[in-house]
Amino acid sequence: MKTRVHIGISVSNLEASKQFYRDLFGVEPSKVRDDYANWRLDTPAIHLALTHDPKVRRAQPHERHYGIELFDMNELNTWQTRLQKLGMPLKIEEQVTCCYAVGNKFWAQDPDGNDWEFWVRTSEAASMHAGAEDGQCCTPAGKAEAAAMGALPGAKAKEGACCTPATVEAKTGAVSGSGGCCA
Numbered sequence: 001m002k003t004r005v006h007i008g009i010s011v012s013n014l015e016a017s018k019q020f021y022r023d024l025f026g027v028e029p030s031k032v033r034d035d036y037a038n039w040r041l042d043t044p045a046i047h048l049a050l051t052h053d054p055k056v057r058r059a060q061p062h063e064r065h066y067g068i069e070l071f072d073m074n075e076l077n078t079w080q081t082r083l084q085k086l087g088m089p090l091k092i093e094e095q096v097t098c099c100y101a102v103g104n105k106f107w108a109q110d111p112d113g114n115d116w117e118f119w120v121r122t123s124e125a126a127s128m129h130a131g132a133e134d135g136q137c138c139t140p141a142g143k144a145e146a147a148a149m150g151a152l153p154g155a156k157a158k159e160g161a162c163c164t165p166a167t168v169e170a171k172t173g174a175v176s177g178s179g180g181c182c183a
Contacts, residue, residue: 012053080092106119
């Protein structure tokens with residue numbers, strides 16, 4: 001049986017969102033109207049519908065996120081390389097523990113603050129986040145060091161451990177290995 005997950009997202013700027021999703025998926029929308037666009041994709045099997053609503057509130061960090069699990073590193077690298085060539089800002093994480101799994105991933109954010117996570121699980125984990133008993137990560141010292149390097153202006157400290165200067169990518173200013181907590 002063939003299936004496709006449907007995701008509906010309200011967007012404040014339809015044109016900007018159409019461009020982001022064209023780039024993200026590498027194809028034109030399946031349907032476009034003045035206040036609507038959708039993508040009916042087989043790979044990944046998603047029916048993404050965008051509805052224009054100028055009153056949409058921008059998502060707060062980690063408030064709304066969607067993910068696409070890939071099953072080998074070549075697939076992940078292909079997606080990541082294509083998006084980097086387009087100049088899309090990505091947050092790259094390697095061997096990060098999140099949701100009781102260890103994996104390599106990258107994140108992209110649409111114009112309304114919706115996060116898209118692409119990942120490959122490399123192993124299972126005994127904890128929700130590495131080095132964090134309370135489910136949070138990034139030590140105040142780690143955040144302060146990353147902020148000093150220009151990666152985290154105005155970052156607020158959380159308890160736990162995962163965000164260090166070694167995780168800052170010089171080229172993009174992205175933070176890797178953060179489990180989504182250092183942005």
